[in-house]
Amino acid sequence: MTKKITLLTLIFLTFYACSPKLEESEELVEVIKIDGLKEILTTKSDDIQVINFWATWCAPCIKELPYFEELNAKRSDELDVTLISLDFVDEVEKKVIPFVEKRELKSRIVLLDEIDYNSWIDTVDPSWSGAIPATLIVNSTTGQRKFLEKELEEGELEEILKEFIN
């Protein structure tokens, strides 16, 4: 009995300790290299990973960003949304951060600073031709994954996610 309580307390404390940490790291756009990308792609989590590749210059990407934002706002208990910008790193201050501020994006935003796409693109998905928008959905528990190299229609993401969530 006491063991159970200790365990519960421990779990509670872990969650408690973790939650303020998330709020602290309020860096608007985190710049990552290929190692950071691999970390995101191999995240072990009970949550479904929804990873979207976009850029501020890509009109169809911008059009679908609200769908991801909505998921992030409404279903953060079962999903982790990561928006990976492929903008150029020297334009973080000038373009990406102002964009994120103006749109008040709340999802996790990272910028992948790896210009030689052919060196990393296959690690995301071998079928990826290299165009954006592109979206990867991963369930790290079951190993299920789906890669979409296309612009998503409204509601399409929810439909696809039904395959992932029981």
Add this chain to the structure above:
Amino acid sequence: MYIKSLIFSMFLLLAGATSEKYALEVGDTAMDFELKNVDGKMLSLKSNKDAKGYILVFTCNTCPYSQMYEDRLIALHEKYADKGYPVFAVQPNSPEKSPGDSYPKMQERAKEKGFPFPYVMDETQEVTSAYGATNTPHVYVLNKEGNDFKIAYIGAIDNNSRNASAATRHYVQEAIDGLIGGADVETTKTKAIGCTIKWAN
């Protein structure tokens, strides 16, 4: 009779559907075409009698990646046209979906940049579809063998879209140098990074 023709047309439909997915690969014969250049003339691969090959590139006005590579395409043309491998640019986007890629806009851009190479419009998008180009810019290096042009390389121009001088691999250049020198092309396929081609509905 009716059923027979119905079956036949269904077969045609199916064949059409599958051929759409079929894309030309390295080693295949490059299909010729006849498309309208920005100067109003209809051009095909056979139009240039001196060509030993081509740097065939699917590119457009509007994609930021295409824009970043415009000067590099001009430089490639200046370097290799005299050696028999000129640039031949095809604009694949539907102007309905991408108004900045209309024929008049192409003419404007070609004039502004002083393109020394053809810049033709693939109005029906059939050529783009047959080649299997997906992105802009998407390069096919062609090499003349007998009466045909064979595909020697498909992919990106180099490995640094942002900064030409920082590129460490120059795929197109390497392929053509290989062809000119009679050596094998080492890297025959890379991924063409850029914008998706805008298909008409």
